[in-house]
Amino acid sequence: MPTILPPFLKPGDTIGVVAPASAAKRKFTALGLEYLRQKGYKVKTAPNLTRGKFFLAGSDELRLNYLEQFLRNDELAGIICVRGGYGLIRIVDKINYQALATCKPKVFVGYSDITALQLALLAQLGWVTYSGPMVASEMGQNISEYSANWLWRMIASQPYPIELSNPEGQELQVWRSGYAEGPLIGGCLSLITPLLGTPFLPSLKGAILVIEDIGEKTYRLDKHLQILRLHGVFDQIAGLIVGQFTDCFPKNPARSFTLDDYLRNVLRDYHFPVITNLAYGHVKQRLTLPIGVRARLTTEPPQIRLLGV
Secondary structure, three states, rough: OOOOOOOOOOOOOEEEEEOOOOOHHHHHHHHHHHHHHOOOEEEEEEOOOOEEEEOOOHHHHHHHHHHHHOOOOOOOOOEEEOOOOOOOOOOOOOOOHHHOOOOOOEEEEHHHHHHHHHHHHHHHHEEOOOOOOOOHHOOOOOOOOHHHHHHHHHHHHOOEEEEEOOOOOOOOOEEEOOOEEEEEEEEEEHHHHHHOOOOOOOOOOOOOEEEEEEOOHHHHHHHHOOOOOOOOOOHHEEEEEEEEEEEEOOOOOHHHHHHHHHHHHHHHOOOOOEEEEOOOOOOOOOOOEEEEEEEEEEOEEEEEEEEOO
16 A cells, blocks of 8 residues: 655645544633644634543544544645544544545644554555644643644655754664664554554554653553564564653652663564654654654664655
């Protein structure tokens, strides 16, 4: 299946805003929508952005209906999720991908729980999507200049080839040396592992896998890494990029195994290159990553370069 890069956004385009997982707070949603308008875009909103029940922005049927409406609306140049939370894993297998295949691909932005949908869109349709800031989560809460610059550079211009660069003072770390080139695939680790063995995860053969997460207990992170090992993921990938694992490890390292401990355990029998400390994940200063484009990873010096499709 060919990998498809959607047309880049341009001023005056209409951006749809959806809530396929959890609902967002009204205040932050309103501020985020105004941010998009001030950037020169028209905005079309799904009715369930700030309404839902418990941790879901409405029933599975309602969220699926709005999501498909927006994905199939060719008047929209892009879609940005209002927030993540939880809920995509409940509906990712119910999406009518056959119908979407006849639609015009569009810029699609989100992260966290949205990872499940982004991987499914790549696996089923070959669509490149963007793991990046969302409307209420970042745009409505004083998105950092660094994060904003990387978002718009990726979705509103033709940036390729481009080298990813961390914020000043935050250096990429070489965990294992080497060279790799392949499709950049990944996102939130705890949303990747449930898709293993399903048709909603793209092939990881020869891929550069990128992972991050938030709020996972340390033993659960170990479990997710072991699941990747048991499924043979580390036998397939060409390289690994480790982003930020926010609020996962205690400040006192004597109280827990460290991320380095887990990596040394799970990767000890493999030889592909590994770069850590990428400014990517649930952090204030974050890169936007196009999931599905080709990437090149080198380690002397550490460098991640995105090549396009």
